[in-house]
Amino acid sequence: MSDVPATLYQAVALRAQVAPILPLAVRDLVLRFGEEVVLDGVSFDLGATGCTMIMGPNGSGKSLLLKLLHGLMQPSAGRVDWGGHAANTVTDRQALVFQKPVLLRRSVAANIDFVLKARRKDAGRRDALLDHVGLSHKASQPARLLSGGEAQRLALARALATDPEVLFLDEPTASLDPASVLAIEAIVGDARNRGVRIVFVTHDTGQARRLADDVLFLQRGSIAEHTRAADFFPEPQSQAARDYLNGRIVV
């Protein structure tokens, strides 16, 4: 894997200077489906840089929280404040990668071309993006023939093609082998180091240890704790996080 063009991350830095969307302030967020309250008074702040891992048991509200932060859903109450901007007004300055990659039924290269064109980005960046995620040799192959790990790397390249200031990832490596997991982590870690704000949902404790600057731990729709990674793993503050970590193999 090689470097992406410097212009990709320059674009991120320049836009962030003009009208910053970070830090993020989330206040008293509530999400209801009928009578059921699935997020209940969630408040937290995220700084301008780094990688936040969102962890918590199945059904605790992690994916829904990502969708609210990204402006794909509206909360029942409360506020998502991206530097004074409402979430649904800055969606195109962010990208979301799902557990199951969403790809077009076209070639690998055409998947990138489509995004670059739709977002009016420099078409010449395609080859460097494919190279960055290790897919140059598959450029002309139909995307549907990619392995799970390759498809997820293409999904990441598509996300990076949009010059996101914030990159959301929702369990992107849940069904991948260890080498593919590390390949994805290397790309995400590189983006983080170049200033892209990462917000990453995972159940993989080893992955969280490798990538996290801070951990936001959800339990039944509420924040059990939001702790620096260096403190969270040796000594989680909440009983919920202690139970969760004790129930898993920590790599």
Ligand SMILES: Nc1ncnc2c1ncn2[C@@H]1O[C@H](COP(=O)(O)OP(=O)(O)OP(=O)(O)O)[C@@H](O)[C@H]1O
């Ligand atoms: N459209 C919906 N209508 C009603 N309930 C929903 C809807 N979408 C999600 N939920 C419920 O909201 C809760 C939180 O869902 P969410 O997908 O955010 O959990 P999660 O923490 O991401 O879980 P997992 O770790 O299993 O992916 C779950 O109980 C889920 O059943």
